[in-house]
Amino acid sequence: MRVAITRSLAHSSTNRRAAQTSPQRWNVEMVQRNFAMASASLWSTSRLLSLVGLVVAASISLLTTVANSQDEKSIDSRAKKFIETHVAKMKPLDKIAGIAWWDANTSGKDEDFQRKEDAQNKIDAVLSDPVAFRELKFVKESGKISDPLVARQIDVIFLSYLEKQVDPLLLREMVAKANAIEKAFNVYRAEVDSKKLSENDVRKILKESKSSDERRKAWEGSKGVGSVVEKDLIALAKLRNQSAAQLGFQNYHQLMLHLNEQEQPQIMKLFDELDELTREPFRKAKAEIDERLAANYGIKIEVLRPWHYHDPFFQESPAVFGTDLDAIYLKADILKLCRQFYLEIGLPIDDVLERSDLFEKPGKSPHAFCTDIDREGDVRVLGNIVPSERWMDTMLHELGHSVYSSKNIPQSVPYVLRGASHILTTEGIAMMFGRMAKNGVWQEQMGIAPQDPAERKNLSDAGAKVLRNQLLIFSRWCQVMLRFEKGLYDNPDQDLNKLWWDLVEKYQLLHRPEGRNAPDYASKIHIVGAPVYYHNYMMGELFASQVHHTIAREVYGGKDPRTVAYVKAPKVGDYLKAKVFVPGQTLNWNALTKFATGEDLNPRAFAKDFRAE
Numbered sequence: 001m002r003v004a005i006t007r008s009l010a011h012s013s014t015n016r017r018a019a020q021t022s023p024q025r026w027n028v029e030m031v032q033r034n035f036a037m038a039s040a041s042l043w044s045t046s047r048l049l050s051l052v053g054l055v056v057a058a059s060i061s062l063l064t065t066v067a068n069s070q071d072e073k074s075i076d077s078r079a080k081k082f083i084e085t086h087v088a089k090m091k092p093l094d095k096i097a098g099i100a101w102w103d104a105n106t107s108g109k110d111e112d113f114q115r116k117e118d119a120q121n122k123i124d125a126v127l128s129d130p131v132a133f134r135e136l137k138f139v140k141e142s143g144k145i146s147d148p149l150v151a152r153q154i155d156v157i158f159l160s161y162l163e164k165q166v167d168p169l170l171l172r173e174m175v176a177k178a179n180a181i182e183k184a185f186n187v188y189r190a191e192v193d194s195k196k197l198s199e200n201d202v203r204k205i206l207k208e209s210k211s212s213d214e215r216r217k218a219w220e221g222s223k224g225v226g227s228v229v230e231k232d233l234i235a236l237a238k239l240r241n242q243s244a245a246q247l248g249f250q251n252y253h254q255l256m257l258h259l260n261e262q263e264q265p266q267i268m269k270l271f272d273e274l275d276e277l278t279r280e281p282f283r284k285a286k287a288e289i290d291e292r293l294a295a296n297y298g299i300k301i302e303v304l305r306p307w308h309y310h311d312p313f314f315q316e317s318p319a320v321f322g323t324d325l326d327a328i329y330l331k332a333d334i335l336k337l338c339r340q341f342y343l344e345i346g347l348p349i350d351d352v353l354e355r356s357d358l359f360e361k362p363g364k365s366p367h368a369f370c371t372d373i374d375r376e377g378d379v380r381v382l383g384n385i386v387p388s389e390r391w392m393d394t395m396l397h398e399l400g401h402s403v404y405s406s407k408n409i410p411q412s413v414p415y416v417l418r419g420a421s422h423i424l425t426t427e428g429i430a431m432m433f434g435r436m437a438k439n440g441v442w443q444e445q446m447g448i449a450p451q452d453p454a455e456r457k458n459l460s461d462a463g464a465k466v467l468r469n470q471l472l473i474f475s476r477w478c479q480v481m482l483r484f485e486k487g488l489y490d491n492p493d494q495d496l497n498k499l500w501w502d503l504v505e506k507y508q509l510l511h512r513p514e515g516r517n518a519p520d521y522a523s524k525i526h527i528v529g530a531p532v533y534y535h536n537y538m539m540g541e542l543f544a545s546q547v548h549h550t551i552a553r554e555v556y557g558g559k560d561p562r563t564v565a566y567v568k569a570p571k572v573g574d575y576l577k578a579k580v581f582v583p584g585q586t587l588n589w590n591a592l593t594k595f596a597t598g599e600d601l602n603p604r605a606f607a608k609d610f611r612a613e
């Protein structure tokens with residue numbers, strides 16, 4: 001999962017527009033409803049008039065209609081003019097920034113990073129222009145844009161400007177604070193018995209050591225950064241709340257959700273339902289893991305503490321089942337498998353692979369991401385493929401992003417809306433494909449499963465179990481992150497140490513170390529660098545399951561979703577194009593989910609996929 005986070009963060013920083021959308025179909029519907037209501041009331045008013053007054057009424061209503069339509073005409077033309085000017089400025093900058101980002105990550109050269117920063121600064125200058133924002137706000141808030149597609153573009157553009165309307169001094173203070181914290185993270189080394197440990201050292205100990213004492217010390221050492229940055233982090237949260245207040249929001253959590261077309265009650269309700277459905281399966285999966293862990297360390301289950309898991313936050317599944325998923329990929333040609341798989345579902349990716357940079361080389365970013373350079377089909381993937389299950393998953397994932405891009409979103413969709421509906425929908429599609437790397441049915445249909453039936457079944461069962469444990473553990477961890485960040489911005493002065501451990505105990509079922517009162521939350525860098533963002537990964541997983549179940553139902557005529565692996569099924573590509581890709585951002589994430597699956601986004605398909613057997 002850590003891989004997914006890294007690569008998704010990289011992805012999101014190029015495609016920030018995907019994360020900056022606004023409630024649009026809602027607005028379209030509201031505009032239409034207002035329209036209908038206006039004419040209905042006009043009609044009933046005229047009905048009340050006597051026959052004598054009819055002529056007068058008719059001329060009044062005619063006048064009103066003329067005035068309204070002139071008004072709308074001018075608002076419509078102002079909206080269109082704004083979009084035209086905006087696109088004329090942004091289109092070349094987007095492309096320059098996209099290429100600079102690509103070059104910087106493939107070369108690692110300072111001058112490329114500088115080019116990327118310069119382009120980003122120019123983009124920020126466009127989006128923070130207060131005069132342009134006034135016009136945009138007027139046009140949007142008039143509620144009088146008659147063309148839904150124009151209204152949607154204005155909504156999307158509005159959110160990208162809104163974020164940048166914070167007082168520049170405050171913005172600078174926030175950036176400085178965040179940079180100071182990130183620097184502190186970079187230089188911090190856990191100190192254990194007067195030896196300095198890197199993050200990799202800590203992780204190695206947590207993966208391998210059998211000594212509870214050594215594990216505890218390494219874990220405590222890794223949490224030490226929390227005390228170093230605690231004060232700055234709380235100060236940053238307060239500055240962020242100030243910026244939210246300037247923009248008219250109660251706090252930063254609500255602002256950030258709003259900028260992503262999400263409202264707090266809606267998200268909390270979704271996560272409550274997810275909690276309900278995953279609690280028992282998670283408890284079972286964790287009990288099984290705890291049993292193995294305790295046996296491995298030769299201790300009792302009751303004395304397991306957070307340092308007995310294999311990563312500092314228990315966000316990943318500990319490797320306790322001794323299964324080697326890499327075995328079948330050691331000799332496989334990952335690139336060839338991807339090329340063949342995507343071609344046979346009617347979503348060929350040869351052009352993407354030609355433009356991509358896929359193998360390790362000096363200076364290059366060690367992560368993976370996909371980027372749409374120009375929204376005209378120049379889509380590229382950066383990877384560092386080595387033969388392993390992780391890279392099979394990662395390449396299916398990144399190429400999943402690549403097919404959900406301007407490659408398959410038609411040029412007739414306006415430039416502003418020619419991207420994925422939301423970061424969660426593109427992550428969802430990428431995750432849906434990535435999961436296939438562990439899927440026995442997929443391996444079999446792709447012709448790479450082991451010949452021996454017993455071996456094949458073992459591997460298939462192991463893959464399903466690893467995936468299930470990963471996703472259950474990740475879902476409980478996301479609960480902690482979402483709820484902690486909500487609490488942090490609701491009230492940064494509360495006892496945050498207690499809030500953190502209360503949540504960890506409740507959702508991750510970890511045992512709080514006796515007497516511990518330390519700012520352990522502050523050792524999670526995402527709170528600084530990617531605030532109020534984590535929940536989108538989880539929602540992406542829900543979207544992945546929901547779309548997968550829809551494919552099983554609609555494309556495969558009601559087949560058991562566990563046996564559906566898309567191989568050689570061009571109908572899957574047809575469905576994805578028509579129902580997920582083609583609308584681009586004309587639909588917001590929830591409207592798109594409904595359009596593609598017939599239901600609002602919900603955790604039921606996810607829970608079915610990952611219930612404990």
Ligand SMILES: [Zn+2]
Nearest residue numbers: 007008011430
């Ligand atoms: Zn991704």
